[in-house]
Amino acid sequence: MFAIQENGSELHFSIASDMALVDRFVALAKEFMERQGTTRFSEIIIVLRELLINAVEHGNTKNRSLIVEGTLEALGQDRFCIRVQDEGRGVDASTLSFTMPEDPSQDRSRGFALIHAFSDEVRFSQSPSTITAWVSVPAQSLCTHRMEGDCARIFPGGDITAASAENLRRLLLKVLDQGVSRFCLDLSATSDIDSIGLSLLIAFARILKENSSEGSLEIQYAAESLETLFRMTRLDRMYTIVRNQKDKDDSPC
Structure with a gap:
């Protein structure tokens, strides 16, 4: 039928x-x-x-x-x-x-x-x-990236939620397929990350670990509330959270 x-x-x-x-x-x-x-x-x-x-x-x-x-x-x-x-x-x-x-x-x-x-x-x-x-259909988020040496700086373009996670996922995998193994997420324009966004970040960390023994993941310019979220969900065990200028000076990105 x-x-x-x-x-x-x-x-x-x-x-x-x-x-x-x-x-x-x-x-x-x-x-x-x-x-x-x-x-x-x-x-x-x-x-x-x-x-x-x-x-x-x-x-x-x-x-x-x-x-x-x-x-x-x-x-x-x-x-x-x-x-x-x-x-x-x-x-x-x-x-x-x-x-x-x-x-x-x-x-x-x-x-x-x-x-x-x-x-x-x-x-x-x-x-x-x-x-x-x-x-x-949600408004299209402008996920972008730029290379800084061998590190890809990722700009999610706003909040990382169910409505925007797919665009970010595609960008991360596209850059990974280009042989990049060092990533920095710039969250200067991000104020909210929901459970689907967190699942995406966790999944990508595992994919990178499987693809490269020398891969690195950083998060910069996260709001204090997001840093608290990362600690509660233990995402800070997968990503290096850059919290101050000294840490940023030591960062590859």
Whole structure:
């Protein structure tokens, strides 16, 4: 079962509980969003895919005879409403975890944490089993970097949160692929880092350690509140936190 109907600003779907059909529909959803004038839709796709996976795996328990249906509706060029319905018993929202684990190696479901992080609002109903999410395309953050000798100074371009973490991740991996092993994060324009941002920083530290025995990571110009956060989460064991001018003078960046 795979039925799609486009009606102006709405894309209606009915699919069997099959992961291959989830991928097929997500590809068509990207084309639909492009026709609606949206060119940056990674956050919307993340929410859509996680909702579909939840419906297939948990709602319909991967039973191909059961149907997942719903609507992807454009509320404007940069805002969408996603409604996904399955034939299960519904979700008790009070039992769900909406917090992304700070340790990315933890064996724990991240689906609803991602849905919550990227959505403006999420509603649950049980008759029938339906989840509705409203998702907006965030303003694009300007992550940049410059080389200072053999060290890459990274400018996140603002807060490191769920809305901007993907751009920063891509930049870090791009620079790493160029053979750079010394990094300095300049947080002079950063006032907030959420759990997804912390997970990104932890994950990148581990990737760098696996790729280079001589890799180094520094953080400069962090606000006092962020330094406290780094101590609480033990991120200061992975990154050298430059706190004063003397430390900065000794820094390779």
